[in-house]
Amino acid sequence: MKRCANCEEKKDREEFGKDSLRADGLNIYCKICTREKTAQHRANLKAMGRPLNGPPAVAGRKSNAIARVRRFGPQAQKVYEAIRAGARTHREIAMMTKLASDDVGEAIADLLLWQKAIGTKLEGEARRYFIRAA
Numbered sequence: 001m002k003r004c005a006n007c008e009e010k011k012d013r014e015e016f017g018k019d020s021l022r023a024d025g026l027n028i029y030c031k032i033c034t035r036e037k038t039a040q041h042r043a044n045l046k047a048m049g050r051p052l053n054g055p056p057a058v059a060g061r062k063s064n065a066i067a068r069v070r071r072f073g074p075q076a077q078k079v080y081e082a083i084r085a086g087a088r089t090h091r092e093i094a095m096m097t098k099l100a101s102d103d104v105g106e107a108i109a110d111l112l113l114w115q116k117a118i119g120t121k122l123e124g125e126a127r128r129y130f131i132r133a134a
């Protein structure tokens with residue numbers, strides 16, 4: 001009989017895998033625990049590796065635009081979301097995001113000129129904004 005270092009159960013020697021590096025020639029963990037630990041280890045590796053090794057995002061103009069916004073500040077992100085949710089004017093965007101007017105202006109300029117994620121159009125007196133990729 002040998003005690004497993006993980007589940008601490010005493011089991012027959014046949015219940016342990018071979019490990020020639022050990023004095024008794026057996027793994028310190030029973031076969032069941034070894035299997036579980038191996039599976040857990042694989043799952044951990046997989047979970048950690050996913051962001052780096054996962055499949056590339058589906059290439060599309062819309063997802064690209066969103067990805068671009070995400071790299072920038074939370075204000076630009078908020079403004080982008082507000083426009084996507086239906087806000088069309090500076091004022092509507094400011095109301096929806098609850099950002100200061102200056103911050104909205106800055107974020108709009110960012111999205112418009114730098115990230116090219118949104119477009120703008122002058123309709124009568126009102127300047128309107130829209131999601132470019134949509």
Ligand SMILES: [Zn+2]
Nearest residue numbers: 004007030033
């Ligand atoms: Zn065990």
